[in-house]
Amino acid sequence: MLSIIKLRILRLKDDYLVFVFMTAMAIGLTAIFGISFNTYRPTVLVVDEDKSTYSEYFINELKENNAFNLIDSDINNAVIEVEEGSATVALIINEGFQSDIENSSDINLGLVKIKDDTVIVTLKEIVSSITMKMSGSVKIADVTSEFIYSVKPEMNKESIKLSTYENVMDAWKYKNPMSVTTTIALTGIDTGYDGLIHSMIGFTIFFSMYTMVFAIGTILYDKQYKTWERMVISPVSKFSIFGGSMIVAYLTGAVQIGVLIFCGKYLLKIDWGNSLSGVIMVSAAFVFAVTSLGLMMSGVIKTQAQLGSIAPIVLTSTAMIGGCMWPLEIVNNKVLLFLAELTPQKWAIQGIENIASKGMGFEAAILPTIVLLIMGAIYFTIGVKSLSISNSK
16 A cells, blocks of 8 residues: 555645645635625615705714615615616615604605615614614603703703703713623634635635545546556555555645645634634545545546546536535525535535534534545445446456
8 A cells, every 4th residue: 555655645746736726726715705705895875865964863873883885875876776786775764754753653764675685684674773772862852851941941942852862872872771792502702604714614625625636536647548457457455556545635635624724723813613623523524525526536537637627617516506605594595505415515614614603612513524424435435336347347
């Protein structure tokens, strides 16, 4: 087996640029896309048809929430921009907004949208919260101004009411009656979706697959130049041939993923969660699954040129379905979600992301690891059978 391992390592020396290029691509694209995702704010057009004091207050409250990029607009321009996709949604403050607030009536706001999505749901929640807060503050201001005016009738009642309203709204900013902190049970750390972490995991998995598949694909060189047949009939056992080839390809993928995890931690300041052993276990199982997938492809494909043509199609399509490019939480199609379950990328992302981004512990890595090992065993069995059959022909 040592002779086979030495042979594969010597062959990899000619392909070291693949390792370097894929590693650099993963780190570079993670930095670009991760930062872009974290700074992205959907554009929301605001059409103020009430032009009142309270509508101005409402817009200012909305702008203090940094979830959206708010732009003032008129109704005609808003409709055009939403239709053309320049803006996600337009919020219409209808005439009578101030009187609805003052009279505690139902507040009707309009939305111009193409479809419902998470941005619009979030906007509705924020708008509802602000209007409820404004309505409550107006009631407090009414009661307070009535009382002060009854005691000191020489004072301007409207000025008292306006001043009271502003003080109440300021109090909401600094003296909230309650605070909410999101914490995952049993972990004790704050959590939430992080675009940078998802990008790092997705690109690490995506680009490392190329290195692993092409590393085990050196078998095709042997098949193409007829050295594979000579190796099979040589005194070297098949176990040594397959084992040596798998070990070198496995170590290549493991080293690359290790380098990417290390660079992510120290270059991009990524927190890999409170169970690095869980992340490593899932990564190790993923490397086995993908190396076995490369072995299976090498058993079916005949030449290195064919591998160069087919591998990008297989790896890119499964990476997209498996959630390397975007979180699967935004996918609603049941067929795509079912297909995602069949990809090793989905299980690797699920295991690592649950630890690094969602605050879970080692237990989150167990199921993905088992599934990846089963996938790897199936791919490995098919690959060995295919190579044995092709050699016997």
